[in-house]
Amino acid sequence: MDLDLSESEVAFRDEARAWLAANVPAEPLPSMDTAEGWRLHQEWEARLAADRWSVVSWPRDYHGREASLVEWVIFEEEYYRAGAPGRVSQNGIFLLAPIIFEHGTKEQQDRYLPSMATGEKVWAQCWSEPEAGSDLASLKSTARRDDARGGWVLNGQKTWSSRATYAHWGFGLFRSDPEAARHHGLTYFLFPMDADGITVRPIAQLDGEAGFAEVFFDEVFVPDADVLGAPGDGWRVAMSTAGNERGLSLRSPGRFCAAVDRLVELYRERPDTRVSDRVVDAWLKAEAYRLYTWGTVTRLADGGEMGAAGSVNKVWWSELDIALHETALDLLGPEAEVESRWLDGYTFALSGPIYAGTNEIQRNIIAERILGLPREPKGAQR
């Protein structure tokens, strides 16, 4: 048992640190949910990709450097410590790509992954529907078989689609077999957001920015080549995405450790003993998350699976994110309401316990799959 980095891991860390020090923009980029900010974030992705830093764990053929899981965690820590921009390509590289690697054909991998790695094509997720939120399996958007054209025709409505306002491609689940119940008869589709019949209506979020959108599908044709996994197998395919979103890949500890370092710095500038225990607790939770992640990485490297532990992870980081930003705002006192990086971080953190499966759903998963408690009888189901 140890927490030591090998020589090659130290070399990797030093190389990443040096590159980031030389390349991270001095001033924060404008929000990625504005037209100008979107363009600048795309440019940043291209810069990362040019030196193989955008998707370090991917194969070299797709702009990666085949980094190990340990190296990925190291990179993330360095990335956030350096104050580098948020990842506009996050939905694609962290949520969709692992599924394309696992379920996609070689042709699909060659077609989707390179432009995802360079940020040229940014992906939006289309999961929720107006009547299918936590109960995602009740979704009603349909896929109708079109043998003549060799594909499917999508109809329906998706909502809360992150990045859909400006994204180039989308991914989501549609009901391809109307007779099958709930989790069955769903198919995983990939589609260009400018396809005929797709209408995107941006939704202003709490902070006024159009970070998500409604997406309407009216007779949208998708060729068989853009079906991910087998038709009817979409739930199983999608749930491996959900595991990724909840677990390691979306929220590396580096983000929180860097934010807590800034919180401690803020406390030094504005010491307030009434808030000090909460500063300590934010540090404690980030430190616990950092060490917990090394345990997860060790188990995954040994061939273990994330499984329901992803839900434990998700509740922790999402609540930590809010707590540490609330603490910062309390230190700022009456200035807390004034526009600041802390306020932006706080507003963003508020969405954490809701997206990627609400924390209530996560606690159900923990109780049923980890603790083995009986499933709750569900209400009437179609």
Place this chain on the structure above:
Amino acid sequence: MRFELTDEQRAFGEALDGLLSAADTAAVARAWADGDTGPGLKLWARLADQGLTVLATEATAVEVCIAFEALGRHAVPGPWVESAAYLPIALGHEVEGVATVAAPPRVPYALDADVADTVYLAGPDGLAEAEVGEQRASVDRARRLFAPAVEVGGAPSLETSGDSAFDLAALATAAQLLGLGERVLADTVTYAKQRRQFGREIGSYQAIKHQLADVRIALDFARPLVYGAALSLAEPVETTPRAVSAAKVMCADAAYLASRTGLQVHGAIGYTQEFDLSIWITKIRALVTAWGTPAFHRARILDSLVGA
């Protein structure tokens, strides 16, 4: 980078668990509380045979934590932290037989001094053998507390200056709390699967599920802090005391959450002395403030983070 117990370490923990599972430790703790320390001392001898009293001097803090997690899980009574963590480091050698120590102000009482072969008092000038006064009752009936007969002049400056004996004792207490919390969660889950109200198992209601999920989460994130601090103690650096305090605070919080939730889910039966849950719940309450209160350890973390 391998942040997991080795197969050997895992096997050591499992062997201890096996031994303690077969030892009816709840009955041992009850006897100890009632003044019959015979079964507890017999168990002490068996555990000493397994090497528990030499881990601090001959193994690493990781093995110490594995052992104390098992002692916590089974609510084993006796001055284990004193004999197997604090004193071996403070004395520089293993303890023969049973010994205990008071280290005011953090540790005002010598635990189980009446069964100890030697009672020490830790002061600014180091350790000295000491007499003790009358027994004081603890919230944990199996903790027999004795105040030193003499006052110690001046607080020991040990805790902030990297006193490795105090740090190992605090970490062993954290590991014990982890084991206590895990046991309360496991027993409460078992109960929630059996107990039926309104026609179904109470564990099928979200009101129960979500509370138990929160305990699972708290314990899962406390554990890596214990082993992170243990690795740090093996090769101490400036931040080692902070790592120990982190483990103690998080394990105390997690175990205390387990105890509150465990009591609430059990309902009235959990509030009885007769039901074994009481042994674990009261021990958790006692250990939350033992070897440094949460406030003390949080203050130590803050000092380290912002510079005292």
